[in-house]
Amino acid sequence: xxxxxxxxxxxxxxxxxxxxxxxxxxxxxxxxxxxxxxxxxxxxxxxxxxxxxxxxxxxxxxxxxxxxxxxxxxxxxxxxxxxxxxxxxxxxxxxxxxxxxxxxxxxxxxxxxxxxxxxxxxxxxxxxxxxxxxxxxxxxxxxxxxxxxxxxxxxxxxxxxxxxxxxxxxxxxxxxxxxxxxxxxxxxxxxxxxxxxxxxxxxxxxxxxxxxxxxxxxxxxxxxxxxxxxxxxxxxxxxxxxxxxxxxxxxxxxxxxxxxxxxxxxxxxxxxxxxxxxxxxxxxxxxxxxxxxxxxxxxxxxxxxxxxxxxxxxxxxxxxxxxxxxxxxxxxxxxxxxxxxxxxxxxxxxxxxxxxxxxxxxxxxxxxxxxxxxxxxxxxxxxx
Numbered sequence: 001x002x003x004x005x006x007x008x009x010x011x012x013x014x015x016x017x018x019x020x021x022x023x024x025x026x027x028x029x030x031x032x033x034x035x036x037x038x039x040x041x042x043x044x045x046x047x048x049x050x051x052x053x054x055x056x057x058x059x060x061x062x063x064x065x066x067x068x069x070x071x072x073x074x075x076x077x078x079x080x081x082x083x084x085x086x087x088x089x090x091x092x093x094x095x096x097x098x099x100x101x102x103x104x105x106x107x108x109x110x111x112x113x114x115x116x117x118x119x120x121x122x123x124x125x126x127x128x129x130x131x132x133x134x135x136x137x138x139x140x141x142x143x144x145x146x147x148x149x150x151x152x153x154x155x156x157x158x159x160x161x162x163x164x165x166x167x168x169x170x171x172x173x174x175x176x177x178x179x180x181x182x183x184x185x186x187x188x189x190x191x192x193x194x195x196x197x198x199x200x201x202x203x204x205x206x207x208x209x210x211x212x213x214x215x216x217x218x219x220x221x222x223x224x225x226x227x228x229x230x231x232x233x234x235x236x237x238x239x240x241x242x243x244x245x246x247x248x249x250x251x252x253x254x255x256x257x258x259x260x261x262x263x264x265x266x267x268x269x270x271x272x273x274x275x276x277x278x279x280x281x282x283x284x285x286x287x288x289x290x291x292x293x294x295x296x297x298x299x300x301x302x303x304x305x306x307x308x309x310x311x312x313x314x315x316x317x318x319x320x321x322x323x324x325x326x327x328x329x330x331x332x333x334x335x336x337x338x339x340x341x342x343x344x345x346x347x348x349x350x351x352x353x354x355x356x357x358x359x360x361x362x363x364x365x366x367x368x369x370x371x372x373x374x375x376x377x378x379x380x381x382x383x384x
Contacts, residue, residue, distance in 0.1 A: 039084050039199055051230040053082040056203045059160030066159040071128040073210040085202035087189045097183040100192055101153045108172030111225030116218040122149050124212050134212040146179040153177040195222035323377050324355040353380055
């Protein structure tokens with residue numbers, strides 16, 4: 001109470017510090033593992049982490065460009081942070097509900113990764129993809145949003161696969177992504193991916209989409225896939241010793257020979273007779289035969305005339321002929337209500353000629369006929 005400590009109190013404090021120091025030293029002696037999370041930090045070196053982070057940085061750069069083209073919004077994805085994690089740390093650190101998107105490499109690389117996004121971010125992205133302004137985010141992620149975010153991730157990771165291909169000089173391809181919504185922490189990680197049952201690599205990015213999203217996304221790699229990435233890209237990079245050596249010095253350029261002395265006219269000024277250093281010397285003018293270009297007479301009938309040899313070269317090229325019964329425009333809400341038996345009203349009146357299109361170009365009108373058991377179209381008008 002008077003601000004001083006007795007000797008017994010001092011001894012008690014010292015004993016408490018000794019016990020905590022001993023516990024810390026015991027934890028350090030266990031191969032560098034984190035006792036609180038059970039993660040062995042020694043399974044991935046700092047060099048391997050840096051390599052994985054660099055690969056992820058390049059891939060996300062390509063993905064951000066693709067996402068910008070999909071959303072028409074400025075997209076920024078910051079430099080990644082690479083660390084080891086397990087399922088418990090992911091569940092504790094990342095808010096739920098969230099969306100897991102699984103991507104597998106099928107060509108060029110052997111492995112898979114999982115992208116984790118917050119539910120609100122998915123709702124914003126899918127609303128922008130469907131023509132909204134990114135504010136219609138009420139409710140939860142459903143099948144429609146999962147399908148849309150899978151398509152977005154397919155294009156984003158496809159762009160990153162192209163970047164990887166250019167880095168390793170080998171084709172890289174992915175399978176169609178699969179997205180699921182995770183609402184609780186009771187999910188068995190084995191139902192998502194087997195590698196989530198063990199220690200894996202977690203790569204964290206900060207993602208900004210216009211003024212709508214300022215959030216965190218995660219990318220998860222199996223440890224063996226991260227190591228294979230390091231081995232693959234370390235073998236494709238040029239030798240550091242050769243890259244650090246200075247380039248060979250260029251061969252010395254021979255000095256130009258002095259021009260022969262020029263004969264000076266007594267009436268010529270001296271400065272006109274002296275050649276200027278560094279100026280090109282003009283060659284004497286030679287007599288040249290210059291005449292207008294002559295072209296063969298062009299006959300347009302050789303291109304469009306019947307039986308012309310130029311047209312005959314492409315007569316066997318197949319074209320797609322389409323008969324369009326009619327068209328209509330529907331909002332997404334009406335399309336979602338489609339069911340067997342739904343009647344869709346078109347912009348054509350009954351009995352009105354249908355449109356005939358060749359390779360998407362409107363060329364004729366016709367009327368629908370029945371030939372035995374098949375439909376046909378009798379051409380009634382050619383559109384010039």
